[in-house]
Amino acid sequence: MVEVDLKPCFLTPKRIQPEYPLFVYLPGMDGTGELLRSQTAGLERGFDVRCLAIPRQDLTTWEVLTKNVVDLIHAELEKSSQRPVYLCGESFGGCLAMKVAIQVPQLFKRIILINPASSFKLRPWLNWASQLTYLVHPCLYEVGALGLLPFLASLQRMTRSDRQELLKSMRSVPPETVLWRLSLLREFDVDEEKLRRLTQPILLIAGLQDRLLPSVEEVRRLMKIFKNTQTVILPDSGHACLLESNTNLYEIMRDNDFLETNTALSQVIKVGDTVR
Numbered sequence: 668m669v670e671v672d673l674k675p676c677f678l679t680p681k682r683i684q685p686e687y688p689l690f691v692y693l694p695g696m697d698g699t700g701e702l703l704r705s706q707t708a709g710l711e712r713g714f715d716v717r718c719l720a721i722p723r724q725d726l727t728t729w730e731v732l733t734k735n736v737v738d739l740i741h742a743e744l745e746k747s748s749q750r751p752v753y754l755c756g757e758s759f760g761g762c763l764a765m766k767v768a769i770q771v772p773q774l775f776k777r778i779i780l781i782n783p784a785s786s787f788k789l790r791p792w793l794n795w796a797s798q799l800t801y802l803v804h805p806c807l808y809e810v811g812a813l814g815l816l817p818f819l820a821s822l823q824r825m826t827r828s829d830r831q832e833l834l835k836s837m838r839s840v841p842p843e844t845v846l847w848r849l850s851l852l853r854e855f856d857v858d859e860e861k862l863r864r865l866t867q868p869i870l871l872i873a874g875l876q877d878r879l880l881p882s883v884e885e886v887r888r889l890m891k892i893f894k895n896t897q898t899v900i901l902p903d904s905g906h907a908c909l910l911e912s913n914t915n916l917y918e919i920m921r922d923n924d925f926l927e928t929n930t931a932l933s934q935v936i937k938v939g940d941t942v943r
Contacts, residue, residue, distance in 0.1 A: 675725065675735045677717040677743070680707050685747045688776070688927065690714035691740060693760030693767070695784075695907070696848050697836040698725070705829060706909050709917035713926060714753065717743065719760070723840060726847045729855070733766040740767075740774060751776035751927060755916075757909060758784045758880075759848060762855050769861040777925060778865070779916075781872045782906050786885035787852040821876055821905035829910045862892050869896045870925050874904030882906065897923055 677691075678700045690710055694700045700718030703710075710716050719736060727735075740752065754775045756764025761783025768778055825833070840848075871886035871893075883900055890896050899919055901908055908914050920926055 673722065675719055675721045675732070675739065677739050678720050680711065680716050682711050684711065684715040685750070687713060687715045688751045688753055689740075689743055689747075690716045690753045690755065691736075691743075692716065692718045693736065693754075693756040693763045694719060694721075695758035695760055696845070697840055698723070698759075698844075698848075699836050699839065702833065702836055702907070702910060704832070705912075706914075706916045709915050712917055715750075723844060726844065729763070729766055729851060732763055733770055736763065736767050737771050737774075740771075744774075753777050753779065755779040755781070756783065757781040758906065759852065761785060762852065762857075765857050765862065768865055769857065772865055772867075775867055776927065777867055778869045779872065779920070779925075780869065780886070780889070782874055782877055782880060782882040782908065783871075783885060783889070784852055784880060785855060785857070785889070786880045786882060787855065821874075821903065821908075821911060824903065824905075824911040824913060825907075826912055829912075833907060833910060859892055862889075863894060866894055868925065869893045870920065870923065871896055871898045872908070872919065873898070873900055874906060874908040875900050875902045876904055877906045877908075879906040897925065899923060 692700065692703050694702060698719075698721030700720040703716075703718050707716055717739075719739070721732070725732075744750075744752070752775050754764050754768060754777075756762070756767075756779070758781070761780045762785050764778065764780060765783070765785065768775060871889055873882035873886040875883055877883070886898055886900075890898055901914065904911055904914060909916060
């Protein structure tokens with residue numbers, strides 16, 4: 668597990684491709700950025716990938732998190748300012764992606780939201796339970812993480828190593844940080860009028876078997892707000908759908924014509940690449 672100190676940063680894969688569009692991934696509640704690993708090889712067929720990693724002890728507000736992400740993206744673009752940027756947020760990161768997108772809409776060519784946790788308030792029992800988690804003894808968090816796994820993912824669609832990595836990432840977050848991030852989800856709010864002003868293509872992805880959040884209902888709600896959307900419902904997928912062996916984000920984007928011409932052409936050039 669990569670230890671991140673002080674401020675959020677971007678994790679950089681071994682392959683740096685400044686000639687490709689920049690793909691920025693904002694992770695779920697774990698904040699590690701490492702759970703995108705099963706998708707990285709596929710995405711590198713057409714993108715220069717960066718994964719946000721949030722410090723384990725980070726207790727900053729949405730506003731500070733948003734500013735940190737914007738600053739990181741600007742720093743990347745200083746190295747290669749002309750390339751397009753794809754912004755992708757999953758679960759908790761989907762909420763952060765919306766905050767970032769309305770802050771600097773001109774930065775992004777396309778936006779992907781995957782099982783966005785903006786639906787948190789639509790689960791009254793989850794909202795209520797999250798307010799009582801401060802009563803749970805820290806020693807019980809590791810046990811709780813194990814019990815939460817079936818709600819987070821369709822375990823039968825994941826490899827054993829990915830199941831272990833998911834559990835490891837969940838257990839890496841201290842209880843006080845879990846409480847803080849849950850409070851951020853309870854308080855999450857975004858100006859719908861500002862969301863309506865986003866004109867770039869937006870891809871909304873939801874797992875039909877999501878047992879944690881009503882993600883299908885949420886993407887259908889967001890579809891009515893955004894001007895230029897496509898929706899993909901994954902019929903057999905759960906909340907952590909990117910960890911499932913049969914889910915390939917790059918191919919989903921390609922099959923839904925969500926790649927720019929130069930990105931699509933790179934796939935032809937690299938047709939011999941092996942994708943998980």
